[in-house]
Amino acid sequence: MIVRVSSLSGLAADQLRKAGDHFRGLSPDLLTIDYRVDDRGCLVRTAAVGRVVWDSQTIAGESACRSCAVQRDLVWYLGREVASAADLLVVLPPGVSGTATLDTTETVKGAGDGLVGYRIGSIMTVIEPATLAETLRSTETLSEKGFCVGYGDETCGRLLIEDLQLSDSYILARGEADADESQIELGIELALHIAPQSRATMLPPATCSGSSRPLPEPSLVYGFDVGEVAWRTSPGAIVMPTDPGRRVRSHLVSIRRPLHPLRLHKALTTAVAGSSWARGRIWMASAPDRKIAFTGLGRCVDYTDAGPWLADRPGAPGSTADAEGIVNWHPEYGDRGTWLAFTGDALEPDLIDECLSGCELTDEEIGRDPRYRQLFAGPLRPAR
Numbered sequence: 152m153i154v155r156v157s158s159l160s161g162l163a164a165d166q167l168r169k170a171g172d173h174f175r176g177l178s179p180d181l182l183t184i185d186y187r188v189d190d191r192g193c194l195v196r197t198a199a200v201g202r203v204v205w206d207s208q209t210i211a212g213e214s215a216c217r218s219c220a221v222q223r224d225l226v227w228y229l230g231r232e233v234a235s236a237a238d239l240l241v242v243l244p245p246g247v248s249g250t251a252t253l254d255t256t257e258t259v260k261g262a263g264d265g266l267v268g269y270r271i272g273s274i275m276t277v278i279e280p281a282t283l284a285e286t287l288r289s290t291e292t293l294s295e296k297g298f299c300v301g302y303g304d305e306t307c308g309r310l311l312i313e314d315l316q317l318s319d320s321y322i323l324a325r326g327e328a329d330a331d332e333s334q335i336e337l338g339i340e341l342a343l344h345i346a347p348q349s350r351a352t353m354l355p356p357a358t359c360s361g362s363s364r365p366l367p368e369p370s371l372v373y374g375f376d377v378g379e380v381a382w383r384t385s386p387g388a389i390v391m392p393t394d395p396g397r398r399v400r401s402h403l404v405s406i407r408r409p410l411h412p413l414r415l416h417k418a419l420t421t422a423v424a425g426s427s428w429a430r431g432r433i434w435m436a437s438a439p440d441r442k443i444a445f446t447g448l449g450r451c452v453d454y455t456d457a458g459p460w461l462a463d464r465p466g467a468p469g470s471t472a473d474a475e476g477i478v479n480w481h482p483e484y485g486d487r488g489t490w491l492a493f494t495g496d497a498l499e500p501d502l503i504d505e506c507l508s509g510c511e512l513t514d515e516e517i518g519r520d521p522r523y524r525q526l527f528a529g530p531l532r533p534a535r
Contacts, residue, residue: 155272158241158252166324171242185242246298272373276314280338281330288449315346319374323353340399347392386444386457387432406489409436410510418506423447425497
């Protein structure tokens with residue numbers, strides 16, 4: 152027997168509650184495990200079948216890491232209580248990422264007597280379109296917002312980006328009745344650009360003046376693909392939308408030579424000015440054998456070492472799961488290069504191109520440094 156585990160995550164408790172109630176109303180046999188924070192700040196787990204509650208317990212105190220507590224409790228629950236359920240929906244507390252459900256399900260796969268297996272059905276993120284653009288640009292952290300989670304120094308916008316990239320479906324939930332329709336339209340288009348792979352839905356009423364087409368109501372459509380998600384969420388990966396939208400656009404820049412780090416630092420300050428979200432991978436002259444993953448939210452930028460390029464690893468590149476590296480293989484540079492994508496409603500593509508093209512190493516700079524001559528001698532280098 153296979154139990155399909157799905158989850159809801161987001162930043163607003165009332166929107167998560169409405170989404171959970173919506174799914175409970177769709178199926179009287181759906182088992183839901185709802186994690187919420189009570190008035191004392193304690194974490195409470197409530198289990199229900201349809202709208203019938205049959206268990207409710209406090210599982211963690213006010214100061215506990217909510218993400219850690221949810222994962223510990225969910226491991227226990229999946230191992231003991233859901234063997235008779237075919238569908239399970241986990242409603243996570245505000246600020247806890249959907250990765251909590253994904254990691255827990257991986258942990259308990261094949262647990263018990265082997266008669267019950269677990270797999271992810273759907274990872275869903277609940278967002279409020281009217282405040283999405285503001286949240287992405289804000290520097291407010293999860294801990295500053297009052298979320299006691301293990302990654303409290305992460306901004307709220309970064310959590311939403313990570314969950315939207317992970318999700319196979321997202322749910323647009325209207326907040327204030329008098330919300331600015333222009334901001335709603337902007338949020339809907341931003342979500343389409345951030346998560347073009349996801350199924351867009353909206354809680355009833357399922358129409359919105361900011362949407363160019365009617366959106367379906369949320370339903371449990373099991374579209375989670377583990378392999379595809381692993382590639383999509385890997386450091387430096389870029390997923391581009393096919394629909395440019397009316398207000399929001401995404402612009403891709405690709406440069407094959409290494410970039411000068413000081414010139415790049417200055418250029419990115421200008422390049423990200425009109426974007427809500429920037430991402431990609433960089434070939435940095437100061438670390439030529441390392442792939443540098445880049446993320447920018449508003450004017451906050453982050454660089455991460457994503458490991459060696461395929462061209463700097465021993466063995467045949469065709470044996471890797473890095474499809475992006477294989478597709479972008481160059482006879483001289485291998486998979487090395489810079490690919491950066493910028494998404495926003497105030498982009499200046501020509502300015503972005505001009506800023507970044509000036510960061511590329513010149514022939515003179517490459518010629519006077521023996522490291523670059525060695526690097527460009529061939530796409531593969533000897534193992535160290």
